[in-house]
Amino acid sequence: MAPITNGRLIFKEIPSGYPVPGKTTVYDKSSTIDLENAPLKGSILVKTLVLSVDPYLRGKMRAAERESYTPPFFIDEPLYNYGVGKVVRSENPAFHAGDHVYGMLDFAEYFIPKDITKLKVIVRPESTLPYSVYVGAAGMPGQTSYYGWKEYAKPKAGETIFVSTAAGPVGSLVVQLAKQDGLKVIASAGSDEKVKFCKEIGADVAFNYKTTNTAEVLAKEGPINIYWDNVGGPTLEAAIGNSALHGRIIICGFITQYNDEEPYGIKTMRNVLANRLSINGLLVFDHQERYLDEFYEVIPKKLASGEFKYTEDITRGLEKGGEAILEVQKGVNTAKKIIVVADD
Amino acid sequence: MAPITNGRLIFKEIPSGYPVPGKTTVYDKSSTIDLENAPLKGSILVKTLVLSVDPYLRGKMRAAERESYTPPFFIDEPLYNYGVGKVVRSENPAFHAGDHVYGMLDFAEYFIPKDITKLKVIVRPESTLPYSVYVGAAGMPGQTSYYGWKEYAKPKAGETIFVSTAAGPVGSLVVQLAKQDGLKVIASAGSDEKVKFCKEIGADVAFNYKTTNTAEVLAKEGPINIYWDNVGGPTLEAAIGNSALHGRIIICGFITQYNDEEPYGIKTMRNVLANRLSINGLLVFDHQERYLDEFYEVIPKKLASGEFKYTEDITRGLEKGGEAILEVQKGVNTAKKIIVVADD
Known part of the structure; x- marks a missing residue:
């Protein structure tokens, strides 16, 4: 199969105030990927389904030398954040084609994670809960x-x-x-x-x-x-x-x-x-180790049953990612902001 | 014995900035007390030896209706704070003439506490530690x-x-x-x-x-x-x-x-x-109940042995009390400020 375009949202420039779409972040279509043959080197190939847009992303849009609680984005590299993707191919025994994974995903239609430990397979007994919720109320x-x-x-x-x-x-x-x-x-x-x-x-x-x-x-x-x-x-x-x-x-x-x-x-x-x-x-x-298992035990069930409610504000298409980020910074989003990059 | 003058430092007026001696607080000599015959009504008669001057006293010099963590002083009444006194007479079996007591004392040469529960007899196995330290490092x-x-x-x-x-x-x-x-x-x-x-x-x-x-x-x-x-x-x-x-x-x-x-x-x-x-x-x-006994067990010993050091800045005479308070508010005192009202 011939290589296909792999759209990515690139961190281009450190903003001084609000992050400006097309300036701070740029949607880039110059990269391609061969889904069948791209070398995985023991990793997996992920198709990105949903990405979370969170207020804290602004803090990552800073000069690399300024310390903060979260590492900065790299100029000319894709942004990254929590998301859910689907495994296309795997060279790692913990992941199989068709698995849904949750964790740190690049703002890219497809990507091959360097650090696979930041992803985990979603076990979803509450099968009525959409995957998008796993970056929101269940994420x-x-x-x-x-x-x-x-x-x-x-x-x-x-x-x-x-x-x-x-x-x-x-x-x-x-x-x-x-x-x-x-x-x-x-x-x-x-x-x-x-x-x-x-x-x-x-x-x-x-x-x-x-x-x-x-x-x-x-x-x-x-x-x-x-x-x-x-x-x-x-x-x-x-x-x-x-x-x-x-x-x-x-x-x-x-x-x-x-x-x-x-x-x-x-x-x-x-x-x-x-x-x-x-x-x-x-x-x-800081508190993952202590509470993560308990969280997955308690909260997704309450969300799936409707006992706990949630709302989402969905932006479709990674090319609109810069606008989605700005909306969250300005607080004009109507609920938890999600970018749907591709359907399942 | 005829009544004698009982000097008192009175809270006269709420200050707007620093408390002004002679205005915010006034030393009053108009009151007398008969040491032998003043009725105790089940309480004790205390001769004040030392009084502590602390920064927090400023917070008590406020309008009664303004809430804070410590009750306000009453206008035209003596100030009060931690101090050490000597029991002159007692109608309470827990106190005996000659006992030294620690607790809330009026800024008065003599006084008969209404609430005796705020005083306790000092047990002082570390007999080298001066009583004044019991309103400072040991208080x-x-x-x-x-x-x-x-x-x-x-x-x-x-x-x-x-x-x-x-x-x-x-x-x-x-x-x-x-x-x-x-x-x-x-x-x-x-x-x-x-x-x-x-x-x-x-x-x-x-x-x-x-x-x-x-x-x-x-x-x-x-x-x-x-x-x-x-x-x-x-x-x-x-x-x-x-x-x-x-x-x-x-x-x-x-x-x-x-x-x-x-x-x-x-x-x-x-x-x-x-x-x-x-x-x-x-x-x-907030923490007395949990740590008070432990404190008295640990700290006075270390102070008496010289392992822990302390300093004092002594003002002699209750009539200089207003100045002592102001010094602490301005931070011009050289160490823990004590008013020595009378010698033991």
Whole structure:
């Protein structure tokens, strides 16, 4: 079989603010691949089906010498992130043609992973759950919620939690975990449609932070015992300021600050002392070993049965990947953003 | 015996910035007490020997309706704080004339406590340790250090800690606990004399924050694994910004901000996520139950033997109490500030 075009989304240039499609990232069709004969060298050939688009990708679009919690993308190489693919060919006994794999995938229609340990075969007894969910509520974002909840939330029935970006894949699972544990949930999101979804999944109070003042809502509905922070900035400031005695704050994202050059100054830190708050930064990778098996045991079943709800916002075609990334950075996506690269 | 004058330091007025002696606090000689006949109603009559002057007292000089972690002082009533007194008379079987008691004492030469449960008789097998130390390194400040170290520091030998106000009663014990556990200690203090004391108690790096840039020291000597914060403000900002992966920050005081109306905005909170920091507010009272007996078992011995060092800055006479309080707020005291009200 003759080589075919292998579309790829390339990291071209470090952005100074928002990542610009066609400039920061460029869709490239110059590469080809021979599906039957491309040498695998003990690896596998993967056909990419779905790719996750997450806020944290912005942090990887930086100069290689600047340290952060996640390695940077390489200029002129494809982006990569969590995804689900299908094995086309395999030279590794752990993988077979037709298997579905989850893990770090290149933003490419096809690719041969150098590090195969970052992929695992999806075992899917919950066969009604679409593969796309394995990069969302049943994937890294869902794991983030689950691990943080287990490790830092210390929830008690009757307490009050505030969740920012509560309609997103991380926040919406936190809302549902909190309701399951008997908490009052205050949820904020960036559109009326997202606010509606927050209420559908059980939030007691849900508001559009673009039209409603967060600090006022917290002053009225709080004080809060737990704050799940996905945004940083003034929202974090308001949450710290409205935290109750021995409140817990889980900092899981800083989306409002990823694209700002000048960081926002938090003026309410004195309440950390006054109310003896506990603030913890959360990164999913730190807690995989402890909770990953438990997560796969518990969460996909609840998602497949409908007990836990999720939503997706799908972009079709890798060539639209740059736009999908920008939408997530600007928060104009309507739900967990997925790029469907190819059908199963 | 005829009634004698009972000098008292009265809380007269809520200050807007620093507490002004003669205005915020007034030394009052209008009250008298009859030492032999004053009715005790089941309580005891205490002669005040020493009183502790602590930074947190500023927080009690506020409007009664403003909530905080410690109750406010009452206008026209004496201030109160930790101290050591001698029992003159007792109608309570747990106390005897001649006993030395530790606990919450009025800023008065003599007083009859309403709530006797806040006092305990000092058992002092380490008879070389002066009573004044029981309001310092062997009292509440020392307990603060010990509890925070046990509960939140999670020290590992070879790690680096930064301690602010490291020559103070809390900081200096933290420095010594850290050295005992094999850490590299960076210490900051507000005078060259204090810096010298930091070095004497083992700090590897000690600097005067008034003449040396804290952020520069931390960038050079860090990153830091633990930060013991007594000050808040730009120092806290620098410490968060220079914290290592999984760093621990213990917020134990906010002295730079107690007298400011406009709080400082901390711009480095993103590092809480990037390096998954853990920040905890520490108040000594939260941990009494768990660690108090252990503290008295461990620390006074080490102080009496000279293994752990301490310093004191003594003001003689309750009439100078207002000045002593102001010195501590301004940080011009040279060590743990004690008011000696009367000799034993």
